[in-house]
Amino acid sequence: MKTLGSKNAPVVMEVFTDYMCPACKNLFEQTLRPMINDYVASGKVLLIHHDFPLNIPQHVYSYEAARWATAAAEIGKFEEVDGALYDNQAVWSADGNIEKIISGVLNQSDFARVKKLMAGCSYDVPPLFKLTASGEAAAGQSCSLDTFIEADKALGNKVPVTQTPTYVITNKGNRLAPGAGYVSWPILKQFFDSLN
């Protein structure tokens, strides 16, 4: 759902990220964006975004941002919203007004669809969010988007993700050891090239 590129790409890069994390913003703007325009566009790499909002006081709006991104992904507008959230991180992180950023990047019709998906999502993030055995939101959870976010987090915990950004690269089905933190595009590109 939150993927960019060809599903037949030989290399898959999964990135676990938090929209309020400065290193995640740097990774996206300095590395992933040129990668999307180059190796993702040419079918060499499939990029998979996983939300991993950290449950720390400094990242009070991270979960909410992940909900907006997930809602945008539901209507096929993930790439636009993902970029806008990182590019304007300093703005919405200050006041929590993410809706304003999203309304600026989507047209009226798409924004209305996203808003509809966000209906029922209370501003406060449930601190003890639980999934049922089938992976659905537990009773009392009205925000269906949280199911996807919690599924991403569960996936991250299996890696295990202990910091953001964390990335996992799979080459022709072989999963490599996870990496963390910022990596520049020339060095990442060099790594991809070494896999051939």
Place this chain on the structure above:
Amino acid sequence: MSDKPAGKIARILLLLGRLALAGILLFAAYAKMKPQANMPWTVQSVRVSLSMFAMQVDSYELLPQAAVNFVAHWLPPFELFLGLWLLSGIALRYSALAATLLIAGFFAVVVRSFAAGLEINCGCFGPGEKLGPWTLVRDGSMLAAAIAITVGAFVLHRRGAARDISMGAASPERAGS
């Protein structure tokens, strides 16, 4: 002087320390160069591992690209060389000094990155290890051990040299050898 029990103990400790330090360096080199996932040991798979190590070096956000590549491709072979040198015991005081300088460099970089709040992997013993307080404790302990081995190697060498000189003064044949 080194024939006394205290001298013997010092030599045994130095031997054990040297072997431990050599083992750590050899393992560090192996962990950085070993093939990823199910890849076999080939030049290509080692190249992939070193390129992956370059990503870890880059995550420290300390060096330009050319320097990142230089460090990533030369550090593991240097660790291998240094580990073998320590293991051989040849010119121990110099190999121990080189190891101390290398580990001191690692320690400085790790402390700086931790203080800067970088949430990255250490890369010290291959991929996947988060840089945290434990890294500082471990690298600090390694540095202390390396310093102790270096000092010990220099002291024992000096004592050995002094003994040779004193024996040489008492024995004309030895003095002439």
